[in-house]
Amino acid sequence: MSASSASLSLLQAAATAAGAQQYPAATLYVVASPIGNLADFSLRAVHALSLVNAVACEDTRVTAGLLRHLGLDKPLIAVHEHNEQSATEKVLARLAQGERVAYLSDAGTPAVSDPGAVLAHLVRAAGHRVLPLPGPSAVVTALSAAGCVSAAGPGFHFAGFLPAKGQDRETGLQAALAQPCPTVLFEAPHRIESLADRLAELAPDRPVTVCRELTKQFEQIDTLPALQLPAWFAADAQRRKGEFALVLHAPAPARVDDPGLPPEVERALRVLTRDLPLKQAVALASELTGAPRNALYEQALAWRQAAQQTGDDEDAAG
Numbered sequence: 001m002s003a004s005s006a007s008l009s010l011l012q013a014a015a016t017a018a019g020a021q022q023y024p025a026a027t028l029y030v031v032a033s034p035i036g037n038l039a040d041f042s043l044r045a046v047h048a049l050s051l052v053n054a055v056a057c058e059d060t061r062v063t064a065g066l067l068r069h070l071g072l073d074k075p076l077i078a079v080h081e082h083n084e085q086s087a088t089e090k091v092l093a094r095l096a097q098g099e100r101v102a103y104l105s106d107a108g109t110p111a112v113s114d115p116g117a118v119l120a121h122l123v124r125a126a127g128h129r130v131l132p133l134p135g136p137s138a139v140v141t142a143l144s145a146a147g148c149v150s151a152a153g154p155g156f157h158f159a160g161f162l163p164a165k166g167q168d169r170e171t172g173l174q175a176a177l178a179q180p181c182p183t184v185l186f187e188a189p190h191r192i193e194s195l196a197d198r199l200a201e202l203a204p205d206r207p208v209t210v211c212r213e214l215t216k217q218f219e220q221i222d223t224l225p226a227l228q229l230p231a232w233f234a235a236d237a238q239r240r241k242g243e244f245a246l247v248l249h250a251p252a253p254a255r256v257d258d259p260g261l262p263p264e265v266e267r268a269l270r271v272l273t274r275d276l277p278l279k280q281a282v283a284l285a286s287e288l289t290g291a292p293r294n295a296l297y298e299q300a301l302a303w304r305q306a307a308q309q310t311g312d313d314e315d316a317a318g
Helices: 003-018 043-051 060-070 084-096 117-125 138-146 166-178 189-202 226-234 263-275 278-289 293-317
Strands: 027-031 054-057 076-078 101-104 129-133 157-161 183-187 207-212 220-225 244-248
Touching: 003 043, 003 060, 027 043, 027 084, 027 117, 043 060, 043 129, 054 060, 054 084, 060 076, 076 084, 084 101, 084 117, 117 129, 138 183, 138 207, 138 244, 157 166, 166 183, 166 189, 183 189, 189 226, 189 244, 207 226, 220 226, 263 278, 263 293, 278 293
Parallel strands: 027 101, 027 129, 054 076, 054 101, 157 183
Antiparallel strands: 183 244, 207 220, 207 244
């Protein structure tokens, strides 16, 4: 099958799968694009791109290549971090004429550590619709492989790229490590080794999932204690190349015998966790006692884990 025939088949499949949905005019379509593997592009996104009158994008060269792969040819409008405010006027002019306009960043979901937030805000402020087409995201892809976000836990924190250097970078890293939940960081290849060194110094026992070149041919995903990160990168020069997402797993829960909480606070927390879901019990205990939620959550989680361990031991003994 020729490339043109393959593109036509793809567009036909996209129209069949997604054509029944409405695609209103005078709307900005915020489209998530592949983070590496073109096969991850959704049929709905393909169909929407076939309908729009123009495509605004972070880098016209990157998006032009994607459109060629799909067999599409659309006018392109460069909208990136250096011109997002001024370039929005071109998009608004088209929307005012009733046109459909798509926006794509270079990879992943726009406006998440990528341009697009200013554009979406200004389009909505002008009275036009902003319609998201979800898809690839390095954040959730990394978390799904790390396996460290519990349905009963406090969720996760997304820190994005740390500041490039200086005290701002150190402050950002300290804040990321202080989160009570898993935290996702992005990092550039020329700074990944210095980040690994600092993580090894600050949190040697903290598990870190390193995701390199997610969804691409030479994708690597590995979980190891932060102390081992410098050696892991030093072992193979290829490991220092590409795009990185790091998941800092949550800090270890407080020990059951940790006397950090006053006895009266512990008593209130025990009563509440006996009859309420963990999150609700922690929130109510914090409101009643004034104790910080993080400490209460860690203590309640430690009790639960200890109880589960005891149950497992008893089952094994039985």
